[in-house]
Amino acid sequence: MDRDRDGWRGVAGRQGGVVTRAQLRDLGVSRWFVRNQVVAERWVARSPTAISTFTGVMTREQRMWLGVLQGGPRALVGGMTAMEVHGLANWHRDTITVLVPYGDDIQEPIDGIDFVRTRKAIDSFGSPSSELPLMRVEPAALLWAARERSDRTSQGILAAVVQQRLTTPEALTSWLRSLKPLRKAPLFRQALADMSDGAQSLSEMEFKRLCRRFGIAEPAQQTKRRDGEGKLRFTDCEWRLPDGRLLVLEIDGGFHMEVEHWEDDLARQRALSAPDRVIIRCTTREIRDDPERLVRDLRRLGVQRAA
Structure with a gap:
């Protein structure tokens, strides 16, 4: 029986302490031994199929x-x-x-x-x-x-x-x-x-579809930029305008409304700003619920129609 117990212990150890009655039977452990372990409250019948070789609350694993x-x-x-x-x-x-x-x-x-x-x-x-x-x-x-x-x-x-x-x-x-x-x-x-093509979030994907819907040029997304402190940043959307300036659109989700995230975003925007770089923001709600106004503002700032 000691050899059989070593066998079930090995299987149980690999399975988080949980074994099936069929596994125990195949390892030579009798159903009477299993019953006695359960009755003695050393093991627990967790289902008709599975036994835990421990008591107490099970972990998620x-x-x-x-x-x-x-x-x-x-x-x-x-x-x-x-x-x-x-x-x-x-x-x-x-x-x-x-x-x-x-x-x-x-x-x-x-x-x-x-x-x-x-x-x-x-x-x-x-x-x-x-x-x-x-x-x-x-x-x-x-x-x-x-x-x-x-x-x-x-x-x-x-x-x-x-x-x-x-x-x-x-x-x-x-x-x-x-x-x-x-x-x-x-x-x-x-x-x-x-x-x-570079979209890294649902809001960025929805924005690309908005561009196709309203016929404006699709932006480059997740572009690497160095900010004023030399840190590497990734912009959500950006366009090179006809006058040579760069227009950057940052899309804010709901978590951006929390004070700490909001302050971090403001600092990020300042660090990314430059004389030839215009940075604007919108929310995911605007993309879904008020796209016409967003597109109108982008066109006013110089975003061209799609080719």
Whole structure:
């Protein structure tokens, strides 16, 4: 029995302390031994399938293991949960998402874990560098975005994984081809094309579409500039005007309204200013709700019509 216990300890150690009854059986651990451990409150039956070899509150990672073990041998942590594990910031969701192929049996739902069925062949979706059965960031982002009802949020998550350097527009585009048919694919292709052209946020993508809609020249985006202190900066949008001056447009999201961000932006604007460089600002709300006035101001400042 000592040898058998060493066997289950090794498996449990690799799985956050969570094992399935089938794994224990395959390792030679009898169901009577499992029952006695549970009755003695040394182990806990977390579901009909999975046992934790510890008591107390489970960590988030342990709950992920619980989800994939309950979901079956092909289940993967997916969606926003997978992206968070890969390092995505500011998009946290409490619910853990587990992707499960159609046809695989899930004996019972678990509170706080969302089992998402898919007909897609998910064998290639797994991250090779993770002990935890985890989706790669690209299919996780695209499948989550396809399920999301809001187009803005769908595009926003794709922009976020690119902006936070978890992947590239080119990698997402390649996966988009692999996942077809995929809901919202034309929208995603356009968004990824805008990102490849330099847009790094949803607001920048929306602004490029505004330019096309109103027929004004599209700006250069995320251009490197040295400010007055020699620091490297990236401008949101800029145009070279007919008189040789440079017009820079900085787009402020909602977080820019906080006092500290607002003061940082003012200091950044002063540092970037120069005799031949005009810097103006707008908000994401203006892009969505008052584009005519924004375009009128840009034309008045010298932005030309698109060729």
